[in-house]
Amino acid sequence: MFFDTDFEKHAQEIYDDPQWPTEPLFYANFTSKTDPKMAPEGMENGFFLVPLAPGLNDTEALRTSYFNKIITRFEHITQQSVKNNIIFNRSFCVNDFVSRYNSYKGNAYGMANTLLQTAFLRPNLKSKKVENLYFTGQLTVPGPGVPPALISGKLAAGLILNKNNN
Ligand SMILES: Cc1cc2nc3c(=O)[nH]c(=O)nc-3n(C[C@H](O)[C@H](O)[C@H](O)COP(=O)(O)OP(=O)(O)OC[C@H]3O[C@@H](n4cnc5c(N)ncnc54)[C@H](O)[C@@H]3O)c2cc1C
Numbered sequence: 001m002f003f004d005t006d007f008e009k010h011a012q013e014i015y016d017d018p019q020w021p022t023e024p025l026f027y028a029n030f031t032s033k034t035d036p037k038m039a040p041e042g043m044e045n046g047f048f049l050v051p052l053a054p055g056l057n058d059t060e061a062l063r064t065s066y067f068n069k070i071i072t073r074f075e076h077i078t079q080q081s082v083k084n085n086i087i088f089n090r091s092f093c094v095n096d097f098v099s100r101y102n103s104y105k106g107n108a109y110g111m112a113n114t115l116l117q118t119a120f121l122r123p124n125l126k127s128k129k130v131e132n133l134y135f136t137g138q139l140t141v142p143g144p145g146v147p148p149a150l151i152s153g154k155l156a157a158g159l160i161l162n163k164n165n166n
Pocket residue numbers: 049108109136137138139143144145146147149
């Protein structure tokens with residue numbers, strides 16, 4: 001996690017005054033370090049993420065400029081040359097979340113964790129309209145993230161088992 005710039009400012013540019021962050025915090029994840037299948041032999045897979053407000057204008061030029069911003073900082077902080085060794089580069093941003101997932105304002109994490117969208121106020125695991133239809137995953141209960149999504153599957157399975165046993 002690269003928290004070498006102002007956290008408060010980036011948070012304001014996500015929540016209070018949505019805009020592309022001036023000096024973004026970001027994280028980098030090298031998935032091939034733990035799963036060799038993530039990259040061809042002798043190579044690495046790097047994943048860089050910049051948290052953004054939903055609904056921002058998304059262009060190729062902006063993506064490129066932000067990638068350049070963070071990779072320059074990454075190289076400086078880690079004292080390594082990375083950019084010149086990239087052989088394949090792909091970005092995924094607001095427009096992709098809209099076109100691929102029809103996600104509201106191109107958000108990546110589903111519904112925001114606001115009070116009125118928390119706990120029992122989130123969409124139910126059991127459909128109110130269709131008999132025997134159950135939902136699971138980050139958009140239902142308990143919420144976003146891999147651990148909650150797994151718990152959601154357990155809860156939905158429990159409801160179904162319970163119903164079938166009665
Ligand atoms: C960039 C990013 C970083 C994240 N980092 C973290 C992290 O560090 N830690 C953490 O805990 N969580 C993280 N999350 C959140 C986490 O990934 C999600 O909360 C979790 O994966 C949700 O699981 P899910 O099973 O509900 O949905 P998903 O994992 O989104 O699975 C839904 C699946 O359904 C498929 N699908 C969609 N529509 C259809 C259709 N019509 N027919 C068939 N299949 C369909 C999709 O292709 C997808 O495979 C991150 C999310 C993003 C986007």
